[in-house]
Amino acid sequence: MNSAEEDKMSEKTLDAELVNQAKQGKMEAFELLVNRYQQKVANVISKFVKDRHEIQDVAQEVFIKVFRALPNFRGDSSFYTWIYRIAVNTSKNHLVSKSRRIQNTQVEFEEAENFSSNEDQRNLDTPDAVYARGELEQTMSKAIATLPDDLKTAIVLREVDGLSYEEIAEKMDCPIGTVRSRIFRARDAIDQAMRPLLQDENTRKQNVR
Amino acid sequence: MSDKSNQNISELMDGELSSDCSKFLLKRMQSDSELKSSWNTYHMLRSCLQKEHDAPLIQDLGSAVVAQLNSHEHQKTTVAKKTNGWLKSFTGGAIAASVALFAVFSFNNMNQIEQTVNQPVFAKTSKQLINPPNATVVRVEQPTGYSRFPSLTPQVQEYINESNNQLTIPVYYNTDYVNDMIIKTRVHNAKYQADE
Numbered sequence: 001m002n003s004a005e006e007d008k009m010s011e012k013t014l015d016a017e018l019v020n021q022a023k024q025g026k027m028e029a030f031e032l033l034v035n036r037y038q039q040k041v042a043n044v045i046s047k048f049v050k051d052r053h054e055i056q057d058v059a060q061e062v063f064i065k066v067f068r069a070l071p072n073f074r075g076d077s078s079f080y081t082w083i084y085r086i087a088v089n090t091s092k093n094h095l096v097s098k099s100r101r102i103q104n105t106q107v108e109f110e111e112a113e114n115f116s117s118n119e120d121q122r123n124l125d126t127p128d129a130v131y132a133r134g135e136l137e138q139t140m141s142k143a144i145a146t147l148p149d150d151l152k153t154a155i156v157l158r159e160v161d162g163l164s165y166e167e168i169a170e171k172m173d174c175p176i177g178t179v180r181s182r183i184f185r186a187r188d189a190i191d192q193a194m195r196p197l198l199q200d201e202n203t204r205k206q207n208v209r
Numbered sequence: 210m211s212d213k214s215n216q217n218i219s220e221l222m223d224g225e226l227s228s229d230c231s232k233f234l235l236k237r238m239q240s241d242s243e244l245k246s247s248w249n250t251y252h253m254l255r256s257c258l259q260k261e262h263d264a265p266l267i268q269d270l271g272s273a274v275v276a277q278l279n280s281h282e283h284q285k286t287t288v289a290k291k292t293n294g295w296l297k298s299f300t301g302g303a304i305a306a307s308v309a310l311f312a313v314f315s316f317n318n319m320n321q322i323e324q325t326v327n328q329p330v331f332a333k334t335s336k337q338l339i340n341p342p343n344a345t346v347v348r349v350e351q352p353t354g355y356s357r358f359p360s361l362t363p364q365v366q367e368y369i370n371e372s373n374n375q376l377t378i379p380v381y382y383n384t385d386y387v388n389d390m391i392i393k394t395r396v397h398n399a400k401y402q403a404d405e
Contacts, residue, residue: 009231011224017235027275028239034271035249036222039256042264055264063274064281136266140257158223159258165225184219188212191250198250198268 015079023070034063037080041087048091058094062087136197143193147186154182215247222251 009017018036021029038059045058066083073082144152150172157168165183169176217234220226226234238244249269257266 007227009228031271031275034274036252038267038270042267046264052265159255184216187219187251190254194250
């Protein structure tokens with residue numbers, strides 16, 4: 001490993017740096033950390049909670065707990081391992097408190113006949129929100145599909161196979177600088193395709209607030 | 210927003226950017242919404258490609274979490290301020306009440322003292338006539354045998370005896386009574402001398 005390799009900030013160090021800044025009260029650093037792990041945490045929660053609307057609420061609760069517990073995080077395990085445990089515990093607690101709430105709710109006989117035990121059918125999301133999220137996923141998939149082959153290969157080797165830039169350069173038989181550029185161009189193309197949708201989503205959120 | 214900055218973000222999230230550049234970029238990203246937005250989208254793309262969407266795609270949860278944390282903090286400080294205000298007014302009230310209470314008590318005590326001082330004292334016995342209670346000035350009877358200088362001339366001893374035999378008059382008695390007493394004493398002495 002040459003000195004340039006050693007000088008790079010690894011993903012683990014990046015997390016540690018953001019955690020340190022968040023511990024010092026820099027909320028913007030914590031915001032970056034949340035957005036870095038939001039989807040991973042949401043996926044953990046979705047193993048326990050089936051309601052799509054509740055997943056986001058529980059994810060929010062998880063990150064609030066994470067922020068409050070940050071002073072206790074010593075960095076012995078990776079940041080993701082730590083928040084994974086918090087996400088599992090919070091999801092379980094959510095299910096327990098929800099089952100208590102359901103037990104305590106009086107259900108009329110007529111309502112009980114129509115009451116479905118399937119969580120998916122009791123989705124509390126508004127149709128607009130469901131549509132917007134569906135559109136987000138569709139746009140993303142479409143943008144990935146329309147990427148030029150060299151960009152798509154580079155980004156898939158990086159994100160799906162988890163190869164380093166050096167390994168991708170070997171595989172694609174091109175200089176490492178080209179790999180850097182291809183991966184960035186792939187991401188940028190998706191970013192451009194998503195931007196109008198994300199702006200609409202932000203406007204919708206602000207209107208809801 | 211430059212392509213170079215976005216390329217740096219791309220490299221940063223892959224752990225391919227130098228430490229110095231990474232630290233600088235992290236600082237910049239925290240105050241630049243465009244760069245923050247790119248960071249979010251790049252991570253969404255990662256989640257999408259890694260088939261991490263059992264859950265719906267979540268977008269910018271960070272701002273919602275930070276807003277909630279800030280509102281919790283705001284509520285805490287508001288509650289603390291309210292409690293402080295209540296405590297302050299309570300403390301102020303308590304101090305005012307204690308000062309008032311002290312003033313009332315001390316005023317009553319002063320009255321009592323003044324009352325005892327101004328209250329006239331009347332001699333009821335012959336001893337009290339000579340040494341009345343609460344008298345401001347009294348003459349103290351000197352024992353005849355007392356002297357720090359026993360070798361003093363007999364004239365001095367005689368003077369002490371004479372002064373001890375004189376009527377002791379407390380200073381606060383009214384002048385009419387005193388004059389009356391003096392006249393009576395002189396008349397009595399004159400009669401006594403005439404009889405002799």
